[in-house]
Amino acid sequence: MTGIITEERRQFLTKLGTGIVGAALIPRTISYGQNLAGRQYLTVKEVIDIIIEDIPGAPFERTVDQLRSGTVEQKVTGIVCTMFPTISVIEQAVQIGANMIVAHETLYYNHQDETDWLEEDEVFQYKKALIEKHQIAIWRFHDYWHRRKPDGIAEGNLRKLGWENYYNPLTPRLLKLPEPKPLKVLLAHIKKQFGISMVRLVGDLSQPCQSIYLAFGAIDSKMIIAAIQEYQPDLILSGETREWETVERVRDGLLLGKNTALMVLGHELSEAAGMAFAAEWIQKKIPSTAVSYIASEDPFQFV
Structure with missing residues (x-):
């Protein structure tokens, strides 16, 4: 597949906005990631394109794998993979200079990340303000990662x-x-x-x-x-x-x-190793950008 973005593809991605960002729709012999290999900084959209380009059936018409904060145009300074994008994970990402989090699970405590019912919740307000302050782009990597062969x-x-x-x-x-x-x-x-x-x-x-x-x-x-x-x-x-x-x-x-x-x-423990592996996998696809794994850790204590 060629890395050239045609006008038709550009219009298609524009319609998608901050939702599903798809891989190229025409056959190509050079991967999208290879075409961008020399770039010092990639945009969030370009990172997502590279990640999903080899996933069977991508881009999906319906998926929870949406950009939940930030913009598709912002330049990526570093990527963090994690299970749950907790406040602790966000703070650690800021400390290492990463402004994009690839999270397997939801940001705001429900599968579709609906927030209308949380507007008066002080924890939601704090988390949202923290993300906005540091301009962190958070993209969910759930459906695509499970659809990979093998999962x-x-x-x-x-x-x-x-x-x-x-x-x-x-x-x-x-x-x-x-x-x-x-x-x-x-x-x-x-x-x-x-x-x-x-x-x-x-x-x-x-x-x-x-x-x-x-x-x-x-x-x-x-x-x-x-x-x-x-x-x-x-x-x-x-x-x-x-x-x-x-x-x-x-x-x-x-x-x-x-x-x-x-x-x-437990949910976190049963999938965390898969997101640690995702960090390795993404790093190979995007060698020019630092990709780290930060564990959200098991929330339970055994007492």
Whole structure:
């Protein structure tokens, strides 16, 4: 694909405004990123274009991956990848001179980042003022990163767990280990690799586990229960789930002699490694701009 922006493409991007910023729409042999490689500063729009140019189906007609603050025209001094764009992450980005945050999850506490209901909230007001003061552009990188082949979050996690060789593109959410291991052995490995002391578990620690269904982040319970029915996995490795739905289905299944256990890591922890990997991935695509990963960190304490 050529890096030349035609008038037709320019009009298309103008209509999109600060929403979906798409990759070039015509075939090209030189990537958009390669065409801009010599530039000292890229604009936010150019950074987004480069990030999504290799994502299948991009640009999407409908997506939550929108620019939530800043402008598409501003020059990028540095990029920070994170899970949740918390006040702490924003402050750390300012300290290192980065003015663009690529965040996997929402800025303002709801999936669509609607703010009408928050206008009188003092925390919202502070966060918004902080972003405006330092002119931070915050772009959500959720749908595109999950649509990558393989899923960017999954690949980051599998790398962290040392399980990337077990990935099967034909069943991307289902992992099969070379041999079964007791659940307590898998639990110890997962805790060690993620650097955590505790997880929430529904299951028998002595049961053998070989097949693992990956449900990082927040996956709809109907989807997980359907996967239990189809694959009968030994373990569901989950981010978060509604306790009265998937949890109770797993518990009832165990009472009937089924072998599917559930391990709940928490939303932030279950996808953070995927955003650390995103920082490495973006840095390779945009070598002229410093790209860092700042952890938003697990919000929970175990007391």
